Amino acid sequence: MPRRDWTGRCGQQFSVPDQGQYQRSRRKDLSRARFIVLHRHAHRCGQGRALVLQRRGSRAGGLACAEGAAVKTLHIESGRHLYGGPRQVLLLLDGLKARGIEATLACPAESAIASAATAAGHEVITHPIGGDLDISAISFLTRTVQRRKPDVLHAHSRRGADFFGGLAAALAGVPAVLTRRVDNPDTPVVGNLKYLAYDRVVAISDAVLQQLESQGVPAAKLRTIRSAINADTCQPTWSREQFLAEFGLEESQRVVAVVAQLIPRKGHAVLLDAWPLIRNRCPDARLLVFGAGPLDTDLRHRAGLLKPEQGGTVTFAGFRPDLREFLGRVDLLVHPASREALGVSLLEAQAAGVPVVACAAGGVPEAVADGITGLLVPPANPAALAKAVIQLLDD
Numbered sequence: 001m002p003r004r005d006w007t008g009r010c011g012q013q014f015s016v017p018d019q020g021q022y023q024r025s026r027r028k029d030l031s032r033a034r035f036i037v038l039h040r041h042a043h044r045c046g047q048g049r050a051l052v053l054q055r056r057g058s059r060a061g062g063l064a065c066a067e068g069a070a071v072k073t074l075h076i077e078s079g080r081h082l083y084g085g086p087r088q089v090l091l092l093l094d095g096l097k098a099r100g101i102e103a104t105l106a107c108p109a110e111s112a113i114a115s116a117a118t119a120a121g122h123e124v125i126t127h128p129i130g131g132d133l134d135i136s137a138i139s140f141l142t143r144t145v146q147r148r149k150p151d152v153l154h155a156h157s158r159r160g161a162d163f164f165g166g167l168a169a170a171l172a173g174v175p176a177v178l179t180r181r182v183d184n185p186d187t188p189v190v191g192n193l194k195y196l197a198y199d200r201v202v203a204i205s206d207a208v209l210q211q212l213e214s215q216g217v218p219a220a221k222l223r224t225i226r227s228a229i230n231a232d233t234c235q236p237t238w239s240r241e242q243f244l245a246e247f248g249l250e251e252s253q254r255v256v257a258v259v260a261q262l263i264p265r266k267g268h269a270v271l272l273d274a275w276p277l278i279r280n281r282c283p284d285a286r287l288l289v290f291g292a293g294p295l296d297t298d299l300r301h302r303a304g305l306l307k308p309e310q311g312g313t314v315t316f317a318g319f320r321p322d323l324r325e326f327l328g329r330v331d332l333l334v335h336p337a338s339r340e341a342l343g344v345s346l347l348e349a350q351a352a353g354v355p356v357v358a359c360a361a362g363g364v365p366e367a368v369a370d371g372i373t374g375l376l377v378p379p380a381n382p383a384a385l386a387k388a389v390i391q392l393l394d395d
Helices: 084-098 112-119 136-148 161-172 190-197 206-214 240-246 268-281 296-304 344-351 382-393
Strands: 021-026 035-044 047-054 072-076 102-108 123-127 152-155 176-180 200-203 222-224 254-259 285-290 314-318 332-335 356-359 374-377
Touching: 072 084, 072 136, 084 102, 084 112, 084 344, 102 112, 102 136, 112 123, 123 136, 136 161, 152 161, 161 176, 161 190, 176 190, 200 206, 206 222, 254 268, 254 382, 268 285, 268 296, 268 382, 296 314, 332 344, 332 382, 344 356, 356 382, 374 382
Parallel strands: 072 102, 072 152, 102 123, 152 176, 176 200, 200 222, 254 285, 254 332, 285 314, 332 356, 356 374
Antiparallel strands: 021 035, 035 047
């Protein structure tokens, strides 16, 4: 099956986004002593998008940094593993560092992102952040904000970072930004309270933005800034032979991969239901399942219930931090998620020249150009999914 170059939705060849930039400038009304902090996080079809944060007069005292000094930023990520969201944080930290912007990461102790950020030379502050019910996180984050005195606090995830991060910023009188990376609704009333503390709420897709609007977050607070990837790091470094040997595959076999956490909304069960249909038409197809999560045992059991000639062609390969080293060697990426904010694995696969089949859920249509870089199908529809996979495997 021929490879396809990935082309952006505007018809432009994919390029590395502007991963992070904080700037500041004075308002024309200097008497109000306000500053604007511009956080440019990503490009949309080649055009940068700016997030504007305004320090309000009620948070008196002016900026902590003098004119010409570097802006100081504090980033909060409570995820422990290097899944899509935390890797976005690392990209942003790298971009800020390259531009001379001070960026400190507060994250869970002994987490993968703490190790990766430290190895990349970023300043890291750790604490055993335990999630939404970890009250100690409030004290930790409040002390950290008061000690670091950042010009901007940026919370990047759920699991307590969104609620406690905003509260810590409000207590310290620091402008705050929250990036929302999921498209599922918040808990009514309580979930919406956290947005009150943020000057801006970043949605990683228009689908997420619309979800936030529907639950009452003011439109004036919302901005869409899509996830970024580094296209250069998506090019495979493994040879085809190395890839086949690693996963016990043969040259004549066509390799389908799914890259996602093993959780219900990622739709692995739908793909397993579709797999017999795919194998009936493409007997040389093999399925590699990359990811970890609470459904690992259940999905392995489900695959084991398939007929031997079907189930024996499914391999659970676990979470692979080196995925980008060989993702470009698969023939097709399938993303059967029923809910998805955007889908970093979709961007990485397309950047590596791999076509995709995905469900038209959430922000996925913003990441995949249907009929150009892949095919979109209705969610939770094994027959439609199988048809699209067969179409691309036979192309």
